[in-house]
Amino acid sequence: SITLKYGAQYIGKRQDAEMKKFRANRLGQFIHWGLYSIPGGEWNGTTYLGAAEWLANFAKIPNATWDSLQYQFNPNKFNAVQWAKMAKASGFKYVTITTKHHEGFCLWPSEFTEFDIENTPYKKDLLKEFVDAYTEAGIDVYFYYSILDWHHKDWRYDIKNQADSLAFSKYFEFAKNQLLELQQKYPEVKGFWFDGTWDASWKKNGKYSYDIQKALKEVNPNVIVNSRLRADDFGSRHFDSNGNLMGDYQSGYERYLPAKNDTLITKIDWEACMTIPVNQWGYHKDWSLSHVKSANEILELIVKTVSLGGNFLLNYGPKGDGTFRNEELEISNSIGNWMSKYADKVIYYGDYANLKPQDWGYYVKNTNSGKFYGVVFNLPLSKLLKIELPNGKKLKVVNFETEKLEYHHHDKMGYFISLPENTPNEPFIFEILME
Numbered sequence: 001s002i003t004l005k006y007g008a009q010y011i012g013k014r015q016d017a018e019m020k021k022f023r024a025n026r027l028g029q030f031i032h033w034g035l036y037s038i039p040g041g042e043w044n045g046t047t048y049l050g051a052a053e054w055l056a057n058f059a060k061i062p063n064a065t066w067d068s069l070q071y072q073f074n075p076n077k078f079n080a081v082q083w084a085k086m087a088k089a090s091g092f093k094y095v096t097i098t099t100k101h102h103e104g105f106c107l108w109p110s111e112f113t114e115f116d117i118e119n120t121p122y123k124k125d126l127l128k129e130f131v132d133a134y135t136e137a138g139i140d141v142y143f144y145y146s147i148l149d150w151h152h153k154d155w156r157y158d159i160k161n162q163a164d165s166l167a168f169s170k171y172f173e174f175a176k177n178q179l180l181e182l183q184q185k186y187p188e189v190k191g192f193w194f195d196g197t198w199d200a201s202w203k204k205n206g207k208y209s210y211d212i213q214k215a216l217k218e219v220n221p222n223v224i225v226n227s228r229l230r231a232d233d234f235g236s237r238h239f240d241s242n243g244n245l246m247g248d249y250q251s252g253y254e255r256y257l258p259a260k261n262d263t264l265i266t267k268i269d270w271e272a273c274m275t276i277p278v279n280q281w282g283y284h285k286d287w288s289l290s291h292v293k294s295a296n297e298i299l300e301l302i303v304k305t306v307s308l309g310g311n312f313l314l315n316y317g318p319k320g321d322g323t324f325r326n327e328e329l330e331i332s333n334s335i336g337n338w339m340s341k342y343a344d345k346v347i348y349y350g351d352y353a354n355l356k357p358q359d360w361g362y363y364v365k366n367t368n369s370g371k372f373y374g375v376v377f378n379l380p381l382s383k384l385l386k387i388e389l390p391n392g393k394k395l396k397v398v399n400f401e402t403e404k405l406e407y408h409h410h411d412k413m414g415y416f417i418s419l420p421e422n423t424p425n426e427p428f429i430f431e432i433l434m435e
């Protein structure tokens with residue numbers, strides 16, 4: 001391996017209580033909320049198809065025009081306790097909220113900028129209301145923070161000369177001050193989800209990303225930081241030039257998942273983040289413009305992620321007034337119903353079972369109970385669920401609800417479990433006992 005000054009700060013999976021809690025949580029709510037939530041993807045009568053939180057970029061809106069949205073931000077229908085109640089009922093164990101997205105607008109009263117909630121008609125510390133309500137509901141809080149900042153005068157996309165270097169060092173100080181301010185004002189925060197770290201300026205400054213992780217850990221030794229923050233001495237991101245994961249979990253899976261048979265990913269902590277439409281993080285007025293995932297599609301993505309030992313962050317884009325759109329309310333309700341029946345067995349403490357993947361669905365090992373489960377999404381017309389066990393393992397019992405399922409063995413092909421007479425018309429689970 002090569003000597004790095006700004007590579008991985010440790011090797012292997014963390015086993016402290018905070019990281020174990022993050023891992024056991026498995027299911028989180030992502031919230032994208034900012035000035036972009038006001039126009040909702042439409043500007044001067046034109047609707048833009050791209051992601052609504054990027055509208056300023058797509059519509060080529062000058063900063064001065066875009067930033068004046070600050071004087072319209074007044075979410076008078078925002079009710080943090082209601083948001084937290086809905087999140088809890090949906091089965092979310094943690095939440096990650098955009099404290100500052102690429103637009104640079106801050107949802108908290110920051111000492112380091114005027115472009116924040118204090119200078120809006122809303123005035124109040126919105127982030128504190130949010131943190132208090134979710135913490136009260138028993139949901140762990142994480143902060144999304146964009147390094148890329150379209151508003152800040154010292155932001156640079158690349159470092160071409162000494163002037164760029166000086167300006168960007170000032171931007172780094174600003175970002176570091178804001179992050180330490182967030183930790184100090186909201187000490188309940190469990191970790192930080194960094195984004196906007198793909199530009200040359202950041203990749204050329206591995207020291208900056210290394211220092212931010214170090215500074216946050218000095219304040220809270222078990223703070224959890226995603227790999228997306230980090231670039232090493234040579235600009236390598238997520239994994240350093242020796243192939244070691246930087247940060248505390250891999251956060252490269254955005255709107256897509258690893259393959260079902262990817263065993264490499266099962267060896268590290270990782271989290272996928274996912275939109276309900278194809279590609280809208282902030283509120284967009286018109287979701288008819290793309291496919292919108294159904295509850296069952298989302299449940300399958302969640303279970304597939306857990307079956308590969310990962311966390312899943314499902315995104316919501318509240319409107320400028322602080323309310324959620326109907327599609328999100330309906331998804332929340334459907335997912336919450338399913339989670340109330342099955343999450344304790346196959347989501348929370350769920351992990352990779354190390355069993356040969358099958359077409360009917362996914363295996364999950366519950367690291368709390370030690371039990372193994374199958375989660376069925378694709379009912380086989382054969383009415384048989386195939387299970388192949390590693391050499392030396394034999395199938396003992398298959399429990400489905402209160403009954404034991406029949407099965408027969410084929411010495412080469414493994415086991416064939418007969419489906420129960422009346423299978424639920426929703427994704428369902430069965431427990432596998434082996435010897």
Ligand SMILES: Cc1ccc([C@@H]2N[C@@H](C)[C@@H](O)[C@H]2O)cc1
Pocket residue numbers: 051053054195254273281
């Ligand atoms: C090309 C691209 C840039 C930024 C993003 C941001 N990452 C997501 C988590 C959202 O915040 C999106 O705006 C997505 C794609």
